[in-house]
Each structure stands twice: as C-alpha cells, then as structure tokens.
C-alpha cells in the first residue's frame with residue numbers, strides 16, 4: 001500500500017465510523033429514510049408489473065399492495081432465492097424486472113385468492129368452521145359489527161387481530177404461541193383478555209406495519 005493509499009484508507013475508515021455513529025444517534029431519521037427508499041423502490045417495481053393498483057378490487061394505496069405470484073410458486077421462489085419484501089423488489093430491479101408471472105394485488109385479494117380455486121367439500125367445511133370460530137373471537141375485540149376498524153370491510157376471511165401497540169411479535173415470542181388459529185385458541189382459553197387488540201383487515205394491517213417499521 002502506498003502512503004497515499006494508506007492516508008485514504010485511514011480517512012475512509014474515519015468517515016465510515018462517523019457515518020455509523022451518526023446513524024446510531026438518529027434512529028428516527030434513518031427509519032424515515034429507509035421507509036422512503038422502500039416505498040420509492042416498490043412504486044418503481046410495481047409500475048413494471050401492471051401499476052400501483054389491485055387488479056381485483058382497484059385498491060391504489062401502495063402500502064396495501066403486494067406482488068402476487070400468479071402460479072402460486074412464491075414459496076418455492078423464496079426458498080430458492082432467499083429474498084422477500086424490499087429485498088425481493090431490489091432483486092427484481094437488478095435483473096431488469098424479469099417476467100416471473102407476477103401481478104399486483106392487495107393483501108386482502110391475495111388472501112382471497114386461495115378461495116377462488118376448486119376445493120374439496122372437506123376443505124371448504126374446515127375453512128367455514130375456522131371462519132365462524134375466528135368471527136366469534138373477533139367479536140370480543142370489536143364494538144358493533146365485526147369489521148376492519150379502518151376500512152370497514154366485513155369479510156371474515158380477510159379480518160385479523162392487530163396489536164395496537166405493535167407488540168404482536170414479542171407477545172407471541174413471550175407466550176410461545178403462533179399467530180392465527182393458535183392465537184384465537186389462546187384468547188378463548190383465557191376468556192378473551194384485554195390485550196390492546198383491534199380488528200383490522202390484512203391490507204390495513206400490513207399498511208400499519210409498514211408505517212411502524
């Protein structure tokens with residue numbers, strides 16, 4: 001290494017250390033910066049896969065939309081390539097937006113997609129029972145009709161319980177429970193305790209999660 005390179009290397013290390021220190025002491029600014037980057041990237045990617053709107057229900061809020069693998073090979077894709085969310089969008093941009101059978105759907109329509117396929121009577125019965133149980137649980141956390149507290153959609157298939165304080169993940173870790181049915185059974189066993197929960201649809205829940213990241 002020449003003396004010039006050595007000097008440059010020292011300065012570079014110093015600048016990197018200063019930057020890291022600044023980022024650490026400005027977490028809110030960094031959060032906003034990361035969010036803006038993620039949303040800009042998402043908007044750009046979606047414009048290559050049909051635009052910023054759900055082709056099923058016309059939802060146009062970027063926060064409520066996601067990319068759907070039309071042939072249901074999303075899990076396989078993630079297993080092979082190990083990317084999801086913002087990393088997946090960056091992956092697509094880097095490869096110049098390849099044709100992978102993708103389209104834009106909102107989170108609700110993405111969930112409803114599984115009901116549009118031909119299903120056996122046993123499968124349908126299982127899901128109907130599950131929805132009835134879920135509705136009963138949700139009714140304990142919803143004043144008035146069971147509906148999303150943001151957009152008022154009432155389809156039980158897209159409703160979920162949201163931890164208003166955004167502590168759902170730590171709650172599940174602490175109590176060693178999974179989400180979904182496991183959580184509903186947990187609530188029923190304890191007589192539906194007040195845990196700061198509200199009913200939201202998947203789309204509104206995802207939008208809230210993104211804003212609170």
Ligand SMILES: [Zn+2]
Nearest residue numbers: 054057106109
């Ligand atoms: Zn939709």
Ligand SMILES: [Zn+2]
Nearest residue numbers: 148151201204
């Ligand atoms: Zn909603």
